[in-house]
Amino acid sequence: MKKERVLNQNKVGKLSDITKLIKDGDRVAVGGAWLSSHPMALIRQIIRSGIKNLSVITILGSVDIDLMVGAGCVDRLMFSFVSLEAYGLPPNFRRAIEKGNLKYDEITGLAIILGFEAAGRGIPFLPYRGPFGSDCVQQRPEFYKTIKCPFTGEEMVAVPAIKPDVAIIHAQRSDSSGTIQIEGTGGSDLELAKAAERVIVSVEEIVPTEIIRENPYKTKIPRFYVDMVIEAPFGAHPTSSIPTYVGDPWHMITYSEMAASPETFRQYVEQYVMRSEDEYLEAVGGLKHLNLLKKLAREVKLL
Amino acid sequence: MSQYAEEYTIAELVCVAVAREVEDGDILILGSFTPLAFVSYILAKITHAPNIMYMAYSSVDAMPFKLTFASYEAAATKGGLARWNMTECINSLYLGTGVDVEPISSIQADQYGNINISVVGDYQKPMLRGPGGAGAPEVVKMHRKMLGYFPNHTKRTLVPKVDFITGTRWRIGREARTKAGLRPGPIKYITNLAILTKEEENVPFRIESVHPGVKVEDVINNTGFELIAKDVPETEKPTREQIRLLREVIDPYGMVAFDFKSGKERLGYLRDILNKEVEALGY
Numbered sequence: 253m254k255k256e257r258v259l260n261q262n263k264v265g266k267l268s269d270i271t272k273l274i275k276d277g278d279r280v281a282v283g284g285a286w287l288s289s290h291p292m293a294l295i296r297q298i299i300r301s302g303i304k305n306l307s308v309i310t311i312l313g314s315v316d317i318d319l320m321v322g323a324g325c326v327d328r329l330m331f332s333f334v335s336l337e338a339y340g341l342p343p344n345f346r347r348a349i350e351k352g353n354l355k356y357d358e359i360t361g362l363a364i365i366l367g368f369e370a371a372g373r374g375i376p377f378l379p380y381r382g383p384f385g386s387d388c389v390q391q392r393p394e395f396y397k398t399i400k401c402p403f404t405g406e407e408m409v410a411v412p413a414i415k416p417d418v419a420i421i422h423a424q425r426s427d428s429s430g431t432i433q434i435e436g437t438g439g440s441d442l443e444l445a446k447a448a449e450r451v452i453v454s455v456e457e458i459v460p461t462e463i464i465r466e467n468p469y470k471t472k473i474p475r476f477y478v479d480m481v482i483e484a485p486f487g488a489h490p491t492s493s494i495p496t497y498v499g500d501p502w503h504m505i506t507y508s509e510m511a512a513s514p515e516t517f518r519q520y521v522e523q524y525v526m527r528s529e530d531e532y533l534e535a536v537g538g539l540k541h542l543n544l545l546k547k548l549a550r551e552v553k554l555l
Numbered sequence: 556m557s558q559y560a561e562e563y564t565i566a567e568l569v570c571v572a573v574a575r576e577v578e579d580g581d582i583l584i585l586g587s588f589t590p591l592a593f594v595s596y597i598l599a600k601i602t603h604a605p606n607i608m609y610m611a612y613s614s615v616d617a618m619p620f621k622l623t624f625a626s627y628e629a630a631a632t633k634g635g636l637a638r639w640n641m642t643e644c645i646n647s648l649y650l651g652t653g654v655d656v657e658p659i660s661s662i663q664a665d666q667y668g669n670i671n672i673s674v675v676g677d678y679q680k681p682m683l684r685g686p687g688g689a690g691a692p693e694v695v696k697m698h699r700k701m702l703g704y705f706p707n708h709t710k711r712t713l714v715p716k717v718d719f720i721t722g723t724r725w726r727i728g729r730e731a732r733t734k735a736g737l738r739p740g741p742i743k744y745i746t747n748l749a750i751l752t753k754e755e756e757n758v759p760f761r762i763e764s765v766h767p768g769v770k771v772e773d774v775i776n777n778t779g780f781e782l783i784a785k786d787v788p789e790t791e792k793p794t795r796e797q798i799r800l801l802r803e804v805i806d807p808y809g810m811v812a813f814d815f816k817s818g819k820e821r822l823g824y825l826r827d828i829l830n831k832e833v834e835a836l837g838y
Contacts, residue, residue: 285641286587288612288628311641312587312689335686337588338624338825340818342686349684358673361690362649365642380650381736383692385669385723391678436632437612438640472640494612494632498625501829505822544838551836552630555601555619555804 257476258451263430264458265480267297267529273450273479274303274418277327281309281368281414281448282316283421284491285439287337287499290316291422293487294454296525296532298420299323309416310334311364311440315490315507318342321354322517323525329354330414332361338501339508344517359395360388365440367414372446375413382409419448422488423473424496426453427461430478433470436494445477454484456496486533486542497545503536560798565747566812567801568766569704570595571793572745573658576702579604581655582648585611585631586689590810591704592658593631594622597805598797610648613638622806624828649690653738655699658745659691660814663717664703666760666780668724668742668753670695671717678719688721696725699740706815708746710779727756747815749774750790751782759783764790808832 265272274280280298284290295316298306305327310317313334320326322344334345348354359367360383370378379399383389389396389409397410421441425433432453434441445451453473458481464471490507492499510520524535533542570591577583577599585593596609597619608616611631618634620627632638639647648654661670662685672688674681695701701724705712726732729739743763744751750763751774761783762774771784793801801811808828816824 286612331687333587333687333689335587338813338821340821341684346684350681352680358687360688360692362645362693365645369642381693381697383722384696385720385725386688386692387673387678387720388688388692434640435638437614437628438638440640440642442640443642492628494629498629501625501825505825508822544833544836547836547838548626548832549629552623552626552633553621554630554634555597555621 258430258479259476261429263478263481264428265482267293267482267484268301269480269482270294270297270452271301271303273452274298276303277305277307278417279307279309281416281419281444282313283419283439283441283444284316284488285312285437287314287491287504288437289422289439289488289493290314290491291420291454291487292316292489292491293484293529294420294422294452294482295320296529298325299521299525309364309414311361314342315504318344318511321345321348322511323521327355328357330357330359330364332359332364336504336508339504343508343511347514357392357395358388359392360386363396363411364414365443366411368440368443368447370411370413371415372443377410377412379408379410382411384409414447416444416448418450418452419444421445421451421453422455422493423453424456424493425464426455426458426481427464428458428481429461430475430481431461431464431471432473432478433464433467434472435470437492438472442472445473450479451477452480452482453478454482454487456485456487456493458483484529489533489536495549497542498548500536500545558794559792560795563793563798564812565766566591566815567793567798568790569706569745569747570801570811571598571797572750572790573702573704574598575791576656576700576743577604577607578655579606581607582652583607583609584644584648584654584657585609586657586659589658589660590622591814593627594801594806594811595658597622598800601800602797610644613640613644615639619805621804622810623808623832624810624825625832645690649694649697653697653699654694656702657694657698658702658704659695660704661721663712663714664705664744665714665717668701668727669717669720670703670722671719672721673719675718692722695722696737699738701740701742703744705744705746708748708774708777710777713744714779727753731756748777762787764788766790767792
């Protein structure tokens with residue numbers, strides 16, 4: 253069954269409204285990839301709202317996943333990759349798994365995307381030339397099934413549709429009806445939106461529909477997939493929202509240092525997360541610092 | 556005067572060796588944060604391989620750019636000729652046309668072309684939980700050439716058998732690959748000591764070359780599996796021009812050295828680069 257279309261025209265909400273759409277125990281797919289375009293303001297709000305026992309799905313996660321795991325929101329995690337990249341391994345994710353405190357499914361990257369694509373098309377599985385020989389398959393035999401192509405007889409791997417209860421996504425722009433424009437680095441956010449029962453998108457700016465119509469090719473998610481849009485400038489911080497601003501390497505250094513031990517991580521949550529978003533942006537350096545991140549995104553040297 | 560540089564760092568040598576593996580016309584992908592690989596692509600593109608096409612983040616056919624730390628995603632995006640999100644990249648390139656080379660760094664690699672980016676020790680309760688393989692488990696078998704790079708060539712990295720097979724080359728020899736519908740091509744491990752190559756299922760890795768100043772015994776003694784070491788030449792040194800391009804044009808902040816720093820040194824190294832970057836902006 254395909255999900256229902258969302259046709260109402262005014263979907264603008266506030267951060268505090270997310271509890272209407274995300275409940276304890278939900279299966280939540282998180283958008284963005286690497287250290288780019290993660291819905292960080294929504295994640296901070298999940299923590300502030302005390303939403304718990306989530307089953308989280310990420311393709312390429314980083315500080316988004318580490319923060320949620322560390323704050324105790326996650327019961328189970330499906331991932332293909334979680335890394336702070338230049339800033340090292342994700343400390344909370346590592347601690348939780350190495351101590352046996354987090355149930356997890358390490359599912360290969362293309363398989364998760366295919367699972368979302370299957371759900372979006374309303375079919376139960378999709379086949380591909382899977383991760384033959386990978387131990388990930390042995391660990392999760394219920395997820396990977398070998399099938400024979402009915403036309404050629406070739407051996408293929410089938411993966412099941414993945415249907416999250418909620419997808420949370422960050423994008424550059426939307427109108428009030430939830431027409432979403434994505435300009436820079438895009439994970440598989442469109443596939444998340446198609447697969448999930450409910451979709452929440454935070455955006456840098458909510459603009460009149462006429463502005464969207466000026467550049468229709470930037471629209472990546474049409475409004476009928478989207479349940480709620482929330483204006484959250486710098487809502488991807490400390491990850492990037494290209495072309496508007498780069499990721500914040502200074503804050504990522506702070507994060508990786510403070511997440512290094514459970515004690516300093518608790519301080520991090522108090523100092524940066526358990527406040528309003530405005531206070532958060534002030535705490536990470538305020539307007540001058542945020543303008544530097546914008547300038548770094550603009551002034552690049554091509555050869 | 557010789558065309559070869561007299562002075563260079565090991566990171567620069569490895570970077571140039573990776574660039575030399577790139578052939579004109581190749582399609583390349585930047586996976587996660589791998590500045591050395593990206594400098595290699597750019598170096599190849601502005602020297603011997605102008606027709607290569609590379610993908611970085613969502614940017615298709617990105618232009619060469621000066622590598623910085625804070626803005627390199629922005630630079631890759633700005634110069635690109637299209638935007639594809641991750642699904643489009645995967646469907647079109649990985650599963651479609653096929654990527655030629657993607658240098659992959661892993662915690663362990665073994666004599667069969669298996670890589671481990673998942674765990675050291677027991678899977679359920681590991682000593683070290685790594686990041687996971689992203690798409691590597693599916694794509695290392697598909698690349699024309701499998702390229703692993705290792706800044707620290709030791710028996711702990713190059714092991715007889717990896718603790719966990721995150722991804723594998725799966726089919727190795729020309730015939731087996733062709734039969735499976737995969738393009739033939741070697742497995743290469745480029746390390747801080749040598750270049751190791753494997754082309755046949757039942758033939759061990761061969762030392763293709765040792766870097767200047769490294770002895771063949773050093774390579775054998777630091778590798779956890781059998782190697783063929785017959786008439787081993789020296790790895791071609793970087794040329795003066797390659798080193799000039801790296802230092803003056805592509806990578807003035809020395810990002811290629813990043814992978815060669817220890818975990819402890821890295822954040823300090825990044826801070827220094829960031830300071831220089833911001834200074835250059837006049838901020």
